[in-house]
Amino acid sequence: MQRIFSRLSGTMLMVAISVFSSFAQEAGDTTKPTSLDPKLIEWQQSRVPKEYTIADVQITGIKHLDTSIVYSIANLVPGQTFMYPGTDIFSKTIANLWRQKLFSNVGIYITRLDGNKVWLEVNVQERARLGNFKFEGVSKTEAEELTTKTGLTKQTIITENTRRNVVEVVTKYFKDKAYLNVEVSLEEKPDPAYVNSNQLTIHIVKGNKVRINEIRFYGNTNIDDIRLKKQMKGNKEMSKMSFRRDYAKSPYGEDKPYTFKNYMKDWGFLSLSKTKKLISPWFKLRLFGSSKFSQKKFAEDKNSILDYYNAQGFRDAQIVEDTNYLTKRGNLDIDLKVNEGKQYYFGNISWKGNTKYSDSVLNVILGINKGDIYNM
Structure with missing residues (x-):
C-alpha cells in the first residue's frame, strides 16, 4: 500500500513512501530481503503521464461519522479516470476533507494496482467534539461572561483555532480588568457523557491586579506632565504615601525629578501645580477614578493628549512611542515619548x-x- 497524499496538522504533503512489504519466511533464515511490489515501485518512479481508472474506494478510520458523508466530500468514485503523474484530484480531495474541520489527519493510499486500474483507501482521523467544559479559578459571574465571550458550545468540533481562541479571549478579558499577569492553561480528557467528545477544563490563575504607579512623559518642553496626565481619563496613577519611591528606570532615559531646590527656586510654594509636581512621586491621594491599567482606554488617552496639543497650537505633535513595565513592587510604570513640534499662531x-x-x-x-x- 502506498500513500500518495496526506494532510497533517494543517500542512498538505505530497509524499511517495515505501510500499507495504511481504516477507519471505523460511525456517532458520532471518536474512531474506524485503520484497516490494514491482508495480507499485513502477508507479512511484514513473515520470511519463499515464491514464488510470479508479477501480474502488474504501473509507477507513471512521468511528462516529456517516461513511457516506466522507464519500460525498472525497468525490472519488469508481470509474473515474485521471492522469498520473500530473493529476490534482487527490490534492482536491485532501483540501475538501480538510476544509470541513472534521478531521485531524487525512491520507490517501493505493492498496492495489492492476494494469491501469487502482484501488484507493481514504484514511481519516476524526476530531473530538466538545463535551462538558468549565472555568476554574474564577467566580461564577466571570465564568458566565467567559462562556459568552469564548463562544464555547457543546458538541462543536475542537480545533487548534478553538483552543487558541479560548486562551486569547480569556487572557484579554482579565488583562482588561488589570490582571496583567494572568495565566491560562487548557486540560482535555475524554468525556464519558458524550460520544467522541472531550471535556475541556480552562485553568485560570489571575494573579494580582496591576495598578499604575507613575505616568511619565519624555520630550515635552512646552507642556508639563501634570497637564498631560489630566487628559488621560481612562488611566490614572494610584494613590500612594511612602518615603521610598517605587522607581524603575525608563528605556527613554534617566528620569529627572523635580527637586526641592528647583521647587524653592521657582517659588513653587506659591503654586499648587508645582507643589503637586514635587510630592507626586511619594504622595498622591486619589478619591475618584481607577488606577487600573486599560489597554483600550490607553489608546483613547493618547488621542486625547494629541487633541490637547492641537488645541494649544502644536499641530504637528506626535506620540513617537510608548512603553509600560513593572516596578519592583509589581506596579506599572507608563512612559510616553512625545515630539511636540512647532506651536502655530x-x-x-x-x-x-x-x-x-x-x-x-x-x-x-x-x-x-x-x-x-x-x-x-
Missing part, C-alpha cells in the same frame, strides 16, 4: 469681498486676532 487676517461690513467689524465677529494660538 494666527498671522495677518485679511477679508475680501466684504462691502457691507468693514474688516474691523468682521474681526470682532470672528473673535480671532493676530498672534492668537492656532487651534482650529
Whole structure:
C-alpha cells in the first residue's frame, strides 16, 4: 500500500513512501530481503503521464461519522479516470476533507494496482467534539461572561483555532480588568457523557491586579506632565504615601525629578501645580477614578493628549512611542515619548469681498486676532 497524499496538522504533503512489504519466511533464515511490489515501485518512479481508472474506494478510520458523508466530500468514485503523474484530484480531495474541520489527519493510499486500474483507501482521523467544559479559578459571574465571550458550545468540533481562541479571549478579558499577569492553561480528557467528545477544563490563575504607579512623559518642553496626565481619563496613577519611591528606570532615559531646590527656586510654594509636581512621586491621594491599567482606554488617552496639543497650537505633535513595565513592587510604570513640534499662531487676517461690513467689524465677529494660538 502506498500513500500518495496526506494532510497533517494543517500542512498538505505530497509524499511517495515505501510500499507495504511481504516477507519471505523460511525456517532458520532471518536474512531474506524485503520484497516490494514491482508495480507499485513502477508507479512511484514513473515520470511519463499515464491514464488510470479508479477501480474502488474504501473509507477507513471512521468511528462516529456517516461513511457516506466522507464519500460525498472525497468525490472519488469508481470509474473515474485521471492522469498520473500530473493529476490534482487527490490534492482536491485532501483540501475538501480538510476544509470541513472534521478531521485531524487525512491520507490517501493505493492498496492495489492492476494494469491501469487502482484501488484507493481514504484514511481519516476524526476530531473530538466538545463535551462538558468549565472555568476554574474564577467566580461564577466571570465564568458566565467567559462562556459568552469564548463562544464555547457543546458538541462543536475542537480545533487548534478553538483552543487558541479560548486562551486569547480569556487572557484579554482579565488583562482588561488589570490582571496583567494572568495565566491560562487548557486540560482535555475524554468525556464519558458524550460520544467522541472531550471535556475541556480552562485553568485560570489571575494573579494580582496591576495598578499604575507613575505616568511619565519624555520630550515635552512646552507642556508639563501634570497637564498631560489630566487628559488621560481612562488611566490614572494610584494613590500612594511612602518615603521610598517605587522607581524603575525608563528605556527613554534617566528620569529627572523635580527637586526641592528647583521647587524653592521657582517659588513653587506659591503654586499648587508645582507643589503637586514635587510630592507626586511619594504622595498622591486619589478619591475618584481607577488606577487600573486599560489597554483600550490607553489608546483613547493618547488621542486625547494629541487633541490637547492641537488645541494649544502644536499641530504637528506626535506620540513617537510608548512603553509600560513593572516596578519592583509589581506596579506599572507608563512612559510616553512625545515630539511636540512647532506651536502655530494666527498671522495677518485679511477679508475680501466684504462691502457691507468693514474688516474691523468682521474681526470682532470672528473673535480671532493676530498672534492668537492656532487651534482650529
